[in-house]
Amino acid sequence: MKLYNYFRSSASFRVRIAFELKGLPYEYLPVHLVKGEHRQEAYTAVSASQLVPTLETDAGELLSQSMAIIEYLDETHPEPALLPRDxxxxxxxxxxxxxxxxxxxxxxxxxxxxxxxxxxxxxxxxxxxxxxxxxxxxxxxxxxxxxxxxxxxxxxxxxxxxxxxxxxxxxxxxxxxxxxxxxxxxxxxxxxxxxxxxxxxxxxxxxxxxxxx
Incomplete structure (x- = not known):
């Protein structure tokens, strides 16, 4: 999996934590927000909203929004669970x-x-x-x-x-x-x-x- 993110982005930070908690490897792809890289054509092709993070799955699917990404990781890699069972x-x-x-x-x-x-x-x-x-x-x-x-x-x-x-x-x-x-x-x-x-x-x-x- 590939994760487009920015080191200081708290939304990106959330997803990195989820990856580490689950012990999942990923490729780190930086997008510098202060330099405006999120508004450049290369990234707008990845993220229509021009926001980080974006997750590219092993199948090449693109997912946006940190909360949705974390729940996707939790559903596809259930252990350890990040949401209670009940x-x-x-x-x-x-x-x-x-x-x-x-x-x-x-x-x-x-x-x-x-x-x-x-x-x-x-x-x-x-x-x-x-x-x-x-x-x-x-x-x-x-x-x-x-x-x-x-x-x-x-x-x-x-x-x-x-x-x-x-x-x-x-x-x-x-x-x-x-x-x-x-x-x-x-x-x-x-x-x-x-x-x-x-x-x-x-x-x-x-x-x-x-x-x-």
Whole structure:
């Protein structure tokens, strides 16, 4: 399989984590977002939406959207499972994952931040305040959701799930912008547990071939 991604893309990071958790090999194909490579003809032929990541399967099929890709990997390579076996558990993990992927991440996506500065002429300090506000607001909501669940090592239970694949990249991004993580006890405990896991360590941006220190 081939994965088109960008080292700093949190959506790409999610998929890399899933690959590592499942022990699946893949070919890493970098697409540099800041340089605009996602808008060039070579990549638009791969991704009509001009977004990363894109997965090319062994059969040559192209799949977009990180959440769909991860679930595809989970269905085609069931072990270890990234979603619980029971319907209620699957719904709860998907809800946690979507709170991050759908409620937090879009507001601090690179193209959104660029629109704020280039089109709306927001200065850097104001942009960063925007970023920190929405990440913190979303993580506070995640913390409240986690507090309603039984205690576990990770977001849901004692094995990593789709929710953890989403959590770790969001925390990485938040650290870059100096988001306040104080008081997010369950959230940060899950993050710390993830970062002790070899799969999460291997998938992080610093280990990507296109990483820019």
């Amino acid at each position: 319907a209620l558990g699957r719904a709860r993990v998907r809800a946690l994952a979507q709170l991050i992927a759908c409620e937090i991440h879009p507001l601090n996506n690179l193209r959104v931040l660029k629109y704020l500065t280039r089109e709306l002429k927001v200065d850097e300090a104001t942009k960063n305040t925007w970023y920190r506000h929405w990440v913190r607001d979303g993580l506070e909501k995640l913390e409240q959701e986690l507090a309603r669940l039984p205690a576990g090592t990770y977001c849901y239970g004692d094995t990593p799930t789709l929710a953890d694949c989403c959590l770790v990249p969001q925390i990485f991004n938040g650290k870059r912008f100096e988001v306040d993580f104080g008081g997010l006890t369950r959230t940060m405990a899950a993050f710390d547990a993830c970062m002790r896991h070899p799969a999460f360590q291997k998938a992080q941006p610093s280990n990507c071939p296109d990483n820019e220190a």
